[in-house]
Amino acid sequence: MTAVPAVALRGVTKRFGASVAVEPTDLDVSDGEFFSILGPSGCGKTTIMRMIAGFESPTAGTIALDGRDVVGVPTRRRDLNMLFQSYALFPHLSVEDNVAFELRTQRVPRAELRERVAAALDLVQLGEYRGRKPQELSGGQRQRVALARAVVGRPKVVLLDEPLGALDQRLRKDMQFELKRMQRELGITFVYVTHDQEEALTMSDRIAVMSRGRVLQVGSPTEIYDEPANRFVASFIGTCNLLDATATGGVVRVEGVGAVPAVGATDGDVVVAIRPERIRLLPADAPGGIPGRVVEHAFLGDHWLAKVVVGAAVAPMQVQVPAAEGARLLRGIEDGAEVALDWSAADARVLPAEPAASSTRTQEVAA
Structure with missing residues (x-):
């Protein structure tokens, strides 16, 4: 029996007036996969992520999460979470309260809430910082808090929109390995949007390379690098x-x-x-x-x-x-x-x- 993809796009198209942001696109993301959408600015990758999240509606086509069509379903009912480049942490709340915020809105019992928050902070190696405010943390630590908050609710899918973009070059390299380690430990499907080829090659199980609203090739990092499908992919990757x-x-x-x-x-x-x-x-x-x-x-x-x-x-x-x-x-x-x-x-x-x-x-x- 064929496994149901965690995320499946069929004929997904997005138009803004006369302009086509995403041409008809089919994509499957497997359960537990680290899947990256890679391409230059303006290629349509963030538009695809926003449609998966429910922030944009496709002009045509279907989007399924774990086999369920979610076109028209509100974001809050899609069993996913999103990690932004800005982190969007509450400055007046402690690290622990930032991570616990979603669980409190879901009215998770207090004992379970404490256990899940502690586990999420241990995963990102910030247990000892639980009482600090975001402004007392480094950029890399704030990024980890945002990740802990994104996964503490145990969503089926986590969407990551260039979350390392605000970090300096050395910290970005370190966090690439950390993100992959966390994703493997969690077993949650990650869909990662980036224009940075090194990030995609380092972390991904598979990569979709986009240009001008079209997916040009999908494959493993080695396939994309060693067997580019066309001139654009060859020149864009490495x-x-x-x-x-x-x-x-x-x-x-x-x-x-x-x-x-x-x-x-x-x-x-x-x-x-x-x-x-x-x-x-x-x-x-x-x-x-x-x-x-x-x-x-x-x-x-x-x-x-x-x-x-x-x-x-x-x-x-x-x-x-x-x-x-x-x-x-x-x-x-x-x-x-x-x-x-x-x-x-x-x-x-x-x-x-x-x-x-x-x-x-x-x-x-x-x-």
Whole structure:
């Protein structure tokens, strides 16, 4: 028997007047999954979250939570909670009272309320701060209080709208692992909206990548990174070299270079996508290498980064070289030096030439 998704969207569309914020969308989020919706500003990701929460109604389509259609159902009756970037804590209440607020409105018995609040504060490692006010806490601690309040009612789904955006870079990295740990311990379904690819890759079980109101690809972090479905996904997730090419009889050729390692191409114009860490930098006279010229290089601690022009490519290719190997090949060379590049055909993703992110929308809708 197929498990019922915690969240299911079928044909969900959202229009604001003549503008389409979300084109017809199907999505399934499994029970207990950490699912991220990733994309640039204005792509429609927050609009999808607001429709799941009940703050917006879809123009068309259905939204089901645990198999129950909730279109038209008030937010308070959807068995979910939402964690905002602003945290929205009550400044006049203590940490304990902030977390207990929802349980009190539900008239949970006092003994059970104390037990559940204590468990939620222990989960976020703030039990000793229960008597403090929000203004007496750091940004990371306030974020944890907001999370404890979001999960203390044991909702089926927690929606998280860029909750780490107000934190500094180091604290954001720490909280990414903390959020994933808490989600695993709770077993609650998390739907996380972000424009930050690192957050999505670090925490998610699966990711939906959006652009211009459309979901372009859904997959695990490794699938999204290693097997992008189109040019937009390849360029938006991490750093990726994109080479315009032509495929004939399964052979892929780049102008000014000739045949390059790649497999699986259909005849016609294509794009070869290759990650910087998958490219090998070789001496200029290496047999079988693709000739290139270093236009810029830098030592970045655990690796070197070289920018290498090949063939008729307008932009130089970025090549990530391990520190020891880079020291041998790049230390002391001058920009303009000739080198060679090589990569495995299995590491080169052949994509359609046309971007898959095109849209019929008349204008962008911020979301």
